Amino acid sequence: MNSSEFFPFLTARASVREYRRDGVEPEDLEFLLACASTAPSAGNREAWDVIAVTDPKMKEALSRSALHQRHVAEAPLVLVVCARYDRSMSRYGERGTLYAIQDATIACTYLMLAAHARGLGSCWTGAFQEEGVRELLNIPAPVRPVALLTVGKGTLPLSRTGRMPVGDHLHRETW
Numbered sequence: 027m028n029s030s031e032f033f034p035f036l037t038a039r040a041s042v043r044e045y046r047r048d049g050v051e052p053e054d055l056e057f058l059l060a061c062a063s064t065a066p067s068a069g070n071r072e073a074w075d076v077i078a079v080t081d082p083k084m085k086e087a088l089s090r091s092a093l094h095q096r097h098v099a100e101a102p103l104v105l106v107v108c109a110r111y112d113r114s115m116s117r118y119g120e121r122g123t124l125y126a127i128q129d130a131t132i133a134c135t136y137l138m139l140a141a142h143a144r145g146l147g148s149c150w151t152g153a154f155q156e157e158g159v160r161e162l163l164n165i166p167a168p169v170r171p172v173a174l175l176t177v178g179k180g181t182l183p184l185s186r187t188g189r190m191p192v193g194d195h196l197h198r199e200t201w
């Protein structure tokens with residue numbers, strides 16, 4: 027892929043919140059994980075893990091912990107992307123918590139773009155009650171769930187969102 031293909035690839039993605047109930051195969055999950063494992067990470071510690079949730083009752087419970095967002099219950103696959111503080115802090119101490127969150131969020135970004143490359147929709151879902159998700163999925167203390175990525179085939183045409191002018195993000199030399 028060259029740069030003239032990369033930008034259209036990015037702009038062809040949008041969050042998907044209405045899903046078909048089927049349409050995600052085990053090979054899709056393998057592909058997504060293989061892509062995520064190519065992501066950079068602090069000290070190559072790969073301080074992230076993913077819990078793949080497909081069980082309908084579990085997804086309903088996750089949805090309740092995510093402010094009742096329906097796409098969490100209805101997507102065929104929910105990837106709970108977690109920061110592994112233990113992997114990162116063993117080398118970096120306190121700073122490792124920040125690195126683990128960065129590792130997990132870049133892994134989530136790769137998962138999202140890999141889904142898009144695979145013809146699957148996704149929605150990065152950050153609004154959830156952390157303790158509820160932790161309890162439901164039996165997530166141990168040194169691991170922090172940072173995002174729920176819903177994945178599946180969308181049922182509606184993609185709805186595009188606007189962006190602020192790119193120049194508004196840029197500060198040159200100093201703030």
Ligand SMILES: Cc1cc2nc3c(=O)[nH]c(=O)nc-3n(C[C@H](O)[C@H](O)[C@H](O)COP(=O)(O)O)c2cc1C
Nearest residue numbers: 039040041043095149150151152153154185186187
């Ligand atoms: C950190 C983060 C948290 C988000 N949380 C939610 C969420 O809880 N529910 C939701 O429907 N979308 C959520 N989104 C998706 C954003 O609403 C969406 O990416 C944004 O509106 C831009 O739209 P687009 O993804 O279609 O380009 C989140 C995205 C990010 C990066």
